[in-house]
Amino acid sequence: MHSSLWLTVLLVVPVVGAAVAAVSRTRAYAVAVVTATIELILSLIVLVLYNAHIAGAHTLDFAGRWVLAAPLGLAYDVAVDGISVFMVVLTALVVWLALLGARERRREPAFVAWLLLLTAFTMGSFVAHDLFEFFIFFELTLVPSYFIIAQWGGRERSRAALKFFVYTFTGSAFLFVGTLYLGFAHQHQTGGALTFAYSALASTAMSHGTAVWLFVAFAIAFAVKSPIWPLHTWSPITYAEAPTAGSIEFSALLAKLGSYGLLRFAVGLFPLALPDMRPVVLTLAVIGIVYGSALACVTPDLKRLVAYSSVAQMGFITLGVMTGSKIAMVGAVLLMFNHGVITAGFFLIIGFLERRRGTATIRDLTGLQGPAPVLAALFTVVMLASIGLPGLSGFVSEYLILIGTFATHTWWAVVATLGVVLAALYLLWAYQRVFHGRAAEENATIADASGAERWVLVPVVILIVVLGVFPKPMLDRITPSVQQLIEHVAPAGVSK
Amino acid sequence: MNLTIPSIHYLAILPVMVLLGASLVLLGSVALVRSRVSNLVATTITSLAGVAALVITFVQWAYVANHGATTTIAHAVVLDGFSVVATGVIAVALVMATLVAHDWARREDVRAAEYQVLALAASAGAVLMTQANDLVVIFLGLEILSIGLYVLAAFDRRRSSSAEAALKYFLLGSFASAVFVYGAALVYGATGSTNLSDVSYFLGANVLLRPGLLYAGGALLLVGFAFKVAAVPFHLWSPDVYQGSPTPVTGYMASIVKVGAFAALLRVLVSALGTQMDTWRPILWALIVLTTLVGASLGIVQRNVKRMLAYSSINHAGFMLLGVWAATTRGTAATLFYAMTYAPLVVATFAIVTLVGGRGDDHHDVDYYRGLARRQPWLGGALALFLLAQLGAPLTTGFYAKFVVLASAVDVGGSALAVIALLGAAIAAFFYLRWIVALYAEGDERAIAHHVAVPRATAVVIVLGVAVTVVFGVWPGPLAALAQHATLLFTP
Secondary structure (H helix, E strand, C coil): CCCCHHHHHHHHHHHHHHHHHHHCCCCHHHHHHHHHHHHHHHHHHHHHHCCCCCCCCCCCEEEEEEEEEHHHCEEEEEEECCCHHHHHHHHHHHHHHHHHHCCCCCCHHHHHHHHHHHHHHHHHHHHECEHHHHHHHHHHCHHHHHHHHHHHCCCCHHHHHHHHHHHHHHHHHHHHHHHHHHHHHHHHHHCCCCCCEHHHHCCCCCCHHHHHHHHHHHHHHHHHHCCCCCCCCCHHHHHHHCCHHHHHHHHHHHHHHHHHHHHHHHHHHCHHHHHHHHHHHHHHHHHHHHHHHHHHHHCCEHHHHHHHHHHHHHHHHHHHHHHCCHHHHHHHHHHHHHHHHHHHHHHHHHHHHHHHHCCCEHHHCCCCCCCCHHHHHHHHHHHHHHHCCCCCHHHHHHHHHHHHHHHHCHHHHHHHHHHHHHHHHHHHHHHHHHHCCCCCHHHHCCCCCCHHHHHHHHHHHHHHHHHHHCCHHHHHHHHHHHHHHHHHHHHHCCCC | CCCCCCCCCHHHHHHHHHHHHHHHHHHHHHHHCCCCCCHHHHHHHHHHHHHHHHHHHHHHHHHHHHHCCEEECCCCEEECHHHHHHHHHHHHHHHHHHHHHHHHHHHHCCCHHHHHHHHHHHHHHHHHHHHECEHHHHHHHHHHHHHHHHHHHCCCCCCHHHHHHHHHHHHHHHHHHHHHHHHHHHHHHHHCCCEHHHHHHHHHHCCCCCCHHHHHHHHHHHHHHHHHHCCCCCCCHHHHHHHHCCHHHHHHHHHHHHHHHHHHHHHHHHHHCHHHHHHHHHHHHHHHHHHHHHHHHHHHCCCEHHHHHHHHHHHHHHHHHHHHHHCCHHHHHHHHHHHHHHHHHHHHHHHHHHHHHCCCCCCCEHHHHCCHHHHCHHHHHHHHHHHHHHHCCCCCHHHHHHHHHHHHHHHCCCHHHHHHHHHHHHHHHHHHHHHHHHHCCCCCCCCCCCCCCCCHHHHHHHHHHHHHHHHHHHCCHHHHHHHHHHHHCCCC
16 A cells, blocks of 8 residues: 555645745746646656555555544545546646646736646545545635636636536535535444545445435536536536636546546445436436537537537546446546547647637638648547547547447447447538638638647647557556446446 | 622623723723823724633633533523633624724724724623523623614714614614514513523423414514524615625624624524424524525625625525524534634625725725736735635635534435525625626726725734634634534533
8 A cells, every 4th residue: 555645745736836836926837837747747656656456445545544623524535546546647637738738828827826726626636535525625626717717718708707616516515415414324323423434435324215315416516517418508608718728627627527526426325326317317418428419510619619529528428437337437437538638639729729810710710731730630630539530549438438338228329329420520520621621811821830839739649549559557457446336336236 | 679689700791891891991081081082092992802801711711611601690691612602703803893993993084982982882792692591681782782783883974874774773673672572571471481591491391282472482582683693584674784884883793793693592592492493493494595595696686795795694694594493512513613704704804895995985886896806916815715715615714614504404404405505605606706706807997996005903804814714714623623612511
C-alpha cells in the first residue's frame, strides 16, 4: 500500500500554485504551467505506482482516512482504485492542455488561479473515498466554474453562468439530502458515530423502496452534471459561452464527475434499486444519444456541435455504466478517459480557429484545408477517433460498451448504434463545410497551426492512436476494480 | 401581602446587567456632560461592554460546565450552555455592529452616543430572551429588544424612508408583541403557569381533554415569533424596514433579533411545548416551505440590495426553523450553530453595504456594485465571499450551517422538507449570483464608478467576518463541538 500523501500532494499542489499565480502579476502564466506540469507528472507517478492487488484492500491503493469534525461526520478520506486513477490522470492532463493550448490573456493571474483551483477540486472529487467529502468537492467545483464562465465567457456569459450554476446547484440538492439520509440510516443501524465513509455506507441495509428513492436522488445530481437527457439543457450554452479553456474543463472533465458519480455512488451504493432503475436510465441514455446526435447535425456552431456530440457520448458512457455487464462498464470507464482527451482536442482546435477568425459559426468558415492543412489533419484525427474509427481510441471504448450492452440489453444497443452512424454523419458533414470548398477572403488568409499549437495537440494525437491500438495496460487496471464493483452489486440481481 | 424577593444568581444575569449598565452610563453622560459625548467615547464604552459580556460568558461557561445548568430569580431566568453561547454570539454581533455604526455615524454626522445607548439596551433584551424561562421574561426581553430597534430604525432623521420604516416596524412589531402576550395569556389559562418548566411539567403530567385554549395560545406565540424572525407569511414588514432603516441598524437587526428570537422560540416550542410536538410540527412544516421558497423567489426580482438581503434573511430564517422543526438535541444544536455563523456573516455583509451606500446612505441599487471587485479586489472579494457563504458554498461557514440544520431534519424523517428547503436555496442562488456578477462586471455606461473608502473600524469588522467565514468554513469542528456541548447543557 502506498502512502495517501501522494494524493494529498496532488490536492495541495494546484491550490498552492493558484495562490502563487494569483499574487504574481506578470509571471502567473509561467507559474500555472509549471504547477500543471508538476501535477501531471505526479499523477503519472501515481498511475505507475498504483497497485490493484493489495491484500485486504480490494483494489484500493493510496488509502488514508482522518476524521476532521466528528459531530458533523466530516472526514478527509482518500484512495484511488483502477477507475479513479485514470480520472486523476485525466484531471491533470486536461488542465495542462487547457493552459498550454488555450491561453487566456485577459486578467491572466485570476484566470489561471481559478483554473488551478478547479483542478484541485475536481481532483478532490475523484480521490475522495467518503461520500460527504466527495459532495463537498463536487459542490466546490461550481465556484471556479462559475467565475470562469461569468468573467471570461462570451456575450451571453452572465446568463450561461447563472444557468449552469443554478442547474447544478439544484441537482446537488437531491444529492445532499440523499447523502444525509444514507448517513443517518447507517448511523441508526450501527448506533455508532455519524460517518459517510464509502466502505461503511456500502454495507447499509435498506429496503427496496428506500434504495430506489436514494438512487433517484443521486442520479438527478449526476444526470445534471453528465449531462443526461433531459437535464442537459444547460450544457450547449455553457460550452459555447465559456472561454476555450473553460469549455475544455467542463466537457472533458467536469462532465465525467457525473458519470463517475453515477458509477461509484449511485450504482455502487444502491444495488437494490438497479433492477427497477436500469431500464429507465438506459432509456434516457439512448434518447440522449439519438437526440444529441440529431441536434449536432443541425446546430450552426462548432462549439455547440461538440456540446451536443458530448451529450451523445455521455449517453454511451451512461449506457455502459448502467447495463451491469462487465465489458460495457470497462468500456464506459475507458470512454470517460478517451472522450476527455478527444473533446479536449476538439475544443483546442476550435479555440485555434476562433482565435484566428473570431467565430466558431460553421457558415463563416469554409475551405480552411487549403490555408491550414496541418490544422485540418489534426482535426481529422480527433474527428475520426470520435466517430469510432477502428485503430483509434474512441473505437475501443464504444465497441466494448456496445457489445456489452448488446449481450444484456439488445434493443437498447441497437438504437444506440444509430448514434455511431449519426456521429459519422454530423462530424464528416461539419468537416466538409469547414475545411473543404474554396476559401474566401478572410478564410483564405488564415495561418496554419503554429509550432506551439502543434505541440499541444501531439499528446492528444499520441493518446488517441496508442490507446486505439494498445488499450491493454488501461484495461488491465480498470477491469479488477470494475469486477470488484460488480461483485459488490451482483447479489442484488445484476446480470453477468 | 407577603412579598418575597427571590434569590438571585448574579453571574447568570451579569451580561444583561453589564449591557444595560453601560447603556445607562452612556445615557447619563449624554444628559449630564455639557459638551457633546464624542463618538469615539461612545463606541469605546459600547465595545468594552460587549467584550465584557463576551468575557463573562467564558466564566459562565466554566460555571455551567462544573455545576450544571441552573435557574434563578424564581426559575424565570436560566443559565445553561445554550444561553451562554447565544449570549456570546450577541456580544460578538454587538461589538461588530458598533464598529460599523461608528464609521457610519462619523460619515453621516449623526450623534453616535444615543445610537449606542439604544444598541446596548437592545442587545440586553436579546440576551434576556436567550435566558428566559418564562413567557413573561421572554416578552420583557422582546420588548427591550424591539423598542430599542424601533428607535434605531428611525435614527436617520434626514431620510423620510427611515421614519417610514420605523413606523412600519413599530406598528407591526407592537401588533406582533400584542399577539405574543395574548398567546402567553392563553397558555397561562390552559396550564396555570407562564413558567416554561412548569408548562412542560404540567403538559407532561396531565392530558388536556380540551386542548383548544392551549393550541390557540401556542399558535399565537408562534405567530408572534414568526413576525419577529420574518417567516412567511408574516414577513411583509421586513423588506421595507430593511430598506428604510440606516444600514448599520439593518445589519444589527438581522443578526441579534434572529439569535434572541430563535433562542426563545426553541425554549417555547421544544422545551415547554415539546409534548405537543405532533400538533405544531405540521404548522412549522408549512411555515418552512413558505419561508424558504417565497423568501427566495421574491428576492430574485429585487434591485435594491437591502431588499435582497431582507429576502435572503427570510430564506435563512426558514433554514433555522428546520432545526426547530426537528425538535431534537441535534436540531437545537443546529439552529444554534446556524445563528453562530450567520450573525457575524450578516453584520459583515451589511458593513460593506454601509460603505457602498455612501454619504446619505442611499446607493443601494445593485448597479452601484458594478465592477466593485475589479476596482477594489479585496473589498469586492470579501463581499463575494460573504454572498457565497450565504448561498451555502462549501469551504464557508454557510455550507456547514445549512448542513447541520438539514441533517437534523433528515435525521427525524424530514427528507422531503430538506429537499424543498434546498430548492429554496437554489432559487436564492439567483440573486446572490446576480450580485456577484455585478461585482465582477466590466465597467460600462451603467457603472457608477466611485471609490469606496474603507474606514478602519469597518475594515476590522470585514476582516473579522472573512476570518470567521473562512476559518470555520474550512475547520468547522470547534464551532460544531461548541454548539453540541451547549445543547447538552440545555435545560430543562
